[in-house]
Amino acid sequence: MDLTLSVWVLYCMIALCIGSFSAAYTIRWPAKQHYLWKKEAHLLLYIPFTSSSTMQFNRRRSHCTHCKQPLTYKDLIPIFSFVALKGKCRYCKQKISSRYIIIESIHLLCCLPLLWLFDDFYSLTLLTLLVSALITATVIDIEHKLIPDECNTLALACALLLHTSTNNLNYSVLGMMAGYGLVYTLHWLYTVFRGKEGIGLGDAKLLAALGAWLGLLHLPVLLLCASLSGILYTVISKRSNLDYIAFGPFLTISSLLVFYLTL
Known part of the structure; x- marks a missing residue:
């Protein structure tokens, strides 16, 4: 693989986008599991389950956790949007969690050496996904003791x-x-x-x-x-x-x- 500047930039953006998805997943997966466990417990005990299903993991579009405003592509560019907005929501000016920029940066640091070490697209793709899966599992395990x-x-x-x-x-x-x-x-x-x-x-x-x-x-x-x-x-x-x-x-x-x- 010819490692031109455009290749480096493209791979960095891909790694950051995967990191952005990973950061959202570390929030939505635990929320969904707790909701499903709570629902299952109510059903086993024959207790009416009335909790609303309009939770964060059911929303199709990314949104601000404070004002619930749907986010546009300008708000979702990994790292760059966070820096440009000075860590605050464009709409309500509330502070954005730093977990996104941290997880995105970890993905970049852990995956970038792969581009230099592997010159075939097949191995590079599989290893990038593998490393991302490990990072995602690690974050969830740290916070919730679950993998x-x-x-x-x-x-x-x-x-x-x-x-x-x-x-x-x-x-x-x-x-x-x-x-x-x-x-x-x-x-x-x-x-x-x-x-x-x-x-x-x-x-x-x-x-x-x-x-x-x-x-x-x-x-x-x-x-x-x-x-x-x-x-x-x-x-x-x-x-x-x-x-x-x-x-x-x-x-x-x-x-x-x-x-x-x-x-």
């Missing part, structure tokens, strides 16, 4: 498709099976002996996707890095008294480090 199946499925599909054209598909499938099997076994053992959940199955699905991406041989290094970083975070933040911390972010960060450092 969407949609993110895990997209990451897993991209990882397997990426290896279909190489001779490493066997290692990819073995990595997927080993990653899921390991966490599922830990989940089962902890539940049996402690009577409560020690690690969620969302982490098992995430590690399955990461194992499919990085392969079986890199799985031990990934787990070592994620475990050490999780322990270090717990010690530094003095959060050892908490029952549960999100492990997904440590898996994601470690996987990106292993991927870029072992190329």
Whole structure:
């Protein structure tokens, strides 16, 4: 691929647009899930469910969370609109959440090296979507201690498709099976002996996707890095008294480090 200035600019804009969608998804997916869980609980208990369905995730167009004004394309250009509007809504002048510009910037920083390292469109597309799925899952896991199946499925599909054209598909499938099997076994053992959940199955699905991406041989290094970083975070933040911390972010960060450092 001829890396001209136009190619760099185009890819940067694509990565930022994906990041913008990711930022919106990290808000809408949890809101939708909580609404559906609440509705299901009411139905199971035979309690009338009267909550309005006109929630943010049901709105077709992006809108200001304060004044509900639908946003135009001028308000939705990643990073540039935020800077031009000085972080405030064009209509009601209320402050815009910085989560959008942060997630968009993270997408750009994490995806930009891919353009330099991979010169074929197929691999570049799959890896960009895979990295975006991991970032999205990480944000939701940090905020809600949940990892969407949609993110895990997209990451897993991209990882397997990426290896279909190489001779490493066997290692990819073995990595997927080993990653899921390991966490599922830990989940089962902890539940049996402690009577409560020690690690969620969302982490098992995430590690399955990461194992499919990085392969079986890199799985031990990934787990070592994620475990050490999780322990270090717990010690530094003095959060050892908490029952549960999100492990997904440590898996994601470690996987990106292993991927870029072992190329």
